[in-house]
Amino acid sequence: MAPEPIFEHEIVFDPAHAADALRSLPTAAGIVALFGHASTDRPHLLKAANLRRRLQSLLEPTEGQTKRLNLRDRIARIAWREAGSDFESLLLLHRAMSVAFGADEARKRMRLSPPYTVRFAAENRFPRIYVTNHLRRRSLPTTFGPFASRFAAERYCEAVEELFLIRRCYLELHPSPDDPGCIYGEINKCMAPCQERCTDEEYSAECMRVLNFLQTHGASRIGELEAERDEASANMMFEEAAAAHARVSKVKAAAALADDLVQPLSDLRAVLLMPCPSRADEDAPHVAAFQIADGCIRGPQRISLLGVRLAREQAEVGSSLFAQPMMLAPVPLEGETPVEATPNETAANKREIAAANASAEERMLLAITELENGSSADDMTELGDHLAMLKRWYYRPEKQRTGAIFFRERDSWPVRRMIRAAARIAAAASPTATAAPPAAAPASTT
Template structure:
């Protein structure tokens, strides 16, 4: 992927024409590299929120007695790529660094570290769960994550294991009756396979229940408790129903410790929506990225023509008079309407292109880097994270309309609040209109005014 990376623009540089060259550089975010005259020299490679301003700092005539880095006399060529978001800039910088310096150096320069996962060792005779940041091809299907930190992964693991009696020891068990056991067995939090206190079948059933919990994020356990709670309520066993309700809340709290993105690595799929880099004569476009089996693919540009960002909730009710449609079509005429198609079709086409580009590369180093880049962006505080992520439905399909709304928010910005309906002012205006019509001798006003009154009240 990175081996095929090339910058979009290349400009020859000379100190004599520096002013004209720098004026041609766009004042937009992006990634750039400054190359010297020697072919084997390493370039100065970085990203910037404003390419022109950053290059001027490096290539303008140096100030006297200044210690600021200046490369004016050493640069012979400028290469750069315009990006639309910080997410795209980071991904582009990673690919550029890997193409120039290699993957190992790119990993070191960007300080990428494998995220923490929970590994479920189903290949062991007595499976257990533990936190790790080491990926292995054999265990990818049993690795759940990524988590924001090791502490978060261990907190979730402990909360889940408190609901079951799976072993937590790290040793390769060779059970025998005189085994000393551990503290978890003393606290009745383990069925003690080390002491042969359970049969292999019983331990396998317990392990299967734990794996089902991880696979369904607690739904396998919550649904069963909910059914028993309803049955106890119907049979007037209120004490048992209260106990089941308390257990339900405990299980729900444990499941909530893992974000919805926590999945087995091969099942990690998400659409990341960002603002696209501006292109002349292309209008407002969003950039879509695909996280497929842990690797990031993209961007794929998608036009937001025909999509308008509107508020999903209002304070005046849910009628069509007060609540507009979530996707309000913008009229299009002529060839533009024929070439762009409907917003839903454009979104589906963009996602299909991304899925075709997903290679399913099993290189663990590349997978680790992409997971690290995604984890670094996804687990930022919501106010600091630009862009949105959308997960597929349980059947594997994508929430197209939610993706479109997210694209409109990224490109057009958050919609402003709808104006409040001034009910009293509307009633007063309606009465004044009724009075004016009566003075004009309109006998049909009695049939018109009630409809106006209802609309003033916020009804359709």
């Protein structure tokens, strides 16, 4: 299958008719490529929240002397592609730069660097945890991240080390009773395997508790301590119960330093819902879905909100019963049959027909299935780029973060919450949007 073209529109630019050319550009977000007169010139690539306004500042005539960059005399062609969100623009820009300049140059231009993670060194005889931003494929199951910064990762790592008796040194250990050890062994914050003060089995058991803590966001350790606290309280040992309760609070404080995004990179599964550009042939609002799988970003996949009443319209009714979007199941009219695919239909047309006859929940799950069949990152540098772009979006202030993210819960997706979020995103992206028309006579469900 041929790769999807990066740019969807292209025009010839003439400085004498710059105003006419700029009027053909949309006011939506997206990416743009400015091509020079020579075929050997590399394009000038950028993203913008408003393509027309951004290019007006670069291509309109300047009055008097100014230090502002102006490219009107150097540009021969303009190509662009609309995007529904800044996140999608970032992905498109990374793809366009990788094609035009190569992956290494694109990484430098976009200032992408692998995010910092906490790695559990399981391959060592005496495992430890440490902070790193070097990704290795064989270590992804025991690498936890991404964190917002190196400081955040180090803070979490130190908090976890305070809860357990694993080593903090980075030396290759050769256990011996004559080993001088370190300060952590002296103050009983390490099992001191270097001095043979514990067996390999005892140290491995402590390391497994650390690994379980990292994998469960502290839930494994919290469960142990809460059981100890309840048992002590039942036996009227209130001092021991108070001490266990204090340890529970300490563990919860340490676990809170890692956000929900911090997971084993090999098991990181999430779906992002974003606004997407509207199309003239569509009779209902859509959202764009992206999936994070194995640290790689896949998508977008357009999801129709046909049959979902938007929260904006329901709020106008003035009843608290309409606080959330309502799923409207499409019911065929009398004498009307659902659309069926003919044997000669292409696979893409069959998927579109199946989506038109499906409910909102089924369309959401169908889109996720399509995303799960996508490709993963070819190498660790590409994986680092995807994680860096994900981190750049996720750790923004919530008011500046467009879209919503959902994590897989107990081998299933929170489909109902995802549909409600999709309706809110579509309503926010289209202030004039009203109800999405149902496929046929609707029957409301609760």
